Amino acid sequence: MKINEQIEMLEITLQMGENHMVINPTVIRDEQAYVLIDTGMPGCYGPITELLTQAGIDPKAPHSIILTHQDLDHVGGLPEFKSESVDVYAHADDQPYIDGLKPMIKLSEEFKQGLIASLPQDLASSFETAFSGKVKNVTHLLADGEKLPLGGGLTVIHTPGHTPGHISLYHEPSKTLIAGDAMVVDNGKLQGPNPAVTPDMQTALASLRKFKAYPIDNVICYHGGLFQGDVQAVIDELTESL
Numbered sequence: 662m663k664i665n666e667q668i669e670m671l672e673i674t675l676q677m678g679e680n681h682m683v684i685n686p687t688v689i690r691d692e693q694a695y696v697l698i699d700t701g702m703p704g705c706y707g708p709i710t711e712l713l714t715q716a717g718i719d720p721k722a723p724h725s726i727i728l729t730h731q732d733l734d735h736v737g738g739l740p741e742f743k744s745e746s747v748d749v750y751a752h753a754d755d756q757p758y759i760d761g762l763k764p765m766i767k768l769s770e771e772f773k774q775g776l777i778a779s780l781p782q783d784l785a786s787s788f789e790t791a792f793s794g795k796v797k798n799v800t801h802l803l804a805d806g807e808k809l810p811l812g813g814g815l816t817v818i819h820t821p822g823h824t825p826g827h828i829s830l831y832h833e834p835s836k837t838l839i840a841g842d843a844m845v846v847d848n849g850k851l852q853g854p855n856p857a858v859t860p861d862m863q864t865a866l867a868s869l870r871k872f873k874a875y876p877i878d879n880v881i882c883y884h885g886g887l888f889q890g891d892v893q894a895v896i897d898e899l900t901e902s903l
Contacts, residue, residue: 665835667812670881671712685886687839689812694723696811700738703788729841730827731758731765740791753802755826761792822865823854836878846885851895869896
């Protein structure tokens with residue numbers, strides 16, 4: 662879905678056993694390059710590049726990757742997207758997990774091994790290598806308030822709680838907030854983070870207060886997609902009890 666000339670919200674349906682999950686990576690482009698925000702699960706390279714092509718973006722064009730946080734459904738596709746020429750951005754507090762120096766806080770070893778066993782051999786091998794601690798995935802560490810000269814200007818907003826290094830991104834030219842998992846959209850309603858997968862809910866809700874500093878017309882949630890409405894009213898409601 663095209664938000665404007667610079668922002669494309671992708672929609673990918675993942676089959677998870679008998680259930681399915683819809684994710685919404687985001688692409689920000691300019692005339693020379695594009696930025697992919699989050700890479701989906703292992704095996705998402707094909708669906709993502711197909712959607713890029715449909716949107717008129719050459720997947721092989723110069724690009725960089727921003728990871729909002731360490732969770733598997735955000736970083737799992739990284740091994741297929743990453744090459745030596747690709748810059749990968751993430752917050753310092755999640756970098757050790759993305760580089761495999763520490764186990765991802767919500768990924769059990771049992772699930773990880775089951776996932777690896779279910780993947781094609783070449784993909785399983787690249788996934789194991791990428792998150793072994795022997796490969797440097799993150800090339801640039803991000804800090805709260807940092808402004809990136811990508812897509813006309815992206816501001817990094819550190820929004821911990823869902824993970825220690827979770828970030829959201831504000832695209833100033835379009836007044837678009839890319840919320841990652843800091844918020845979700847459920848049945849058209851903007852809500853706070855999913856409590857079931859947010860270890861520090863109090864901190865996660867307090868992080869939402871940072872959004873008050875930005876005029877927001879559009880919110881892209883990784884789970885639930887696009888929300889357009891009175892964002893500040895929702896944030897007030899979510900944080901009023903803190």
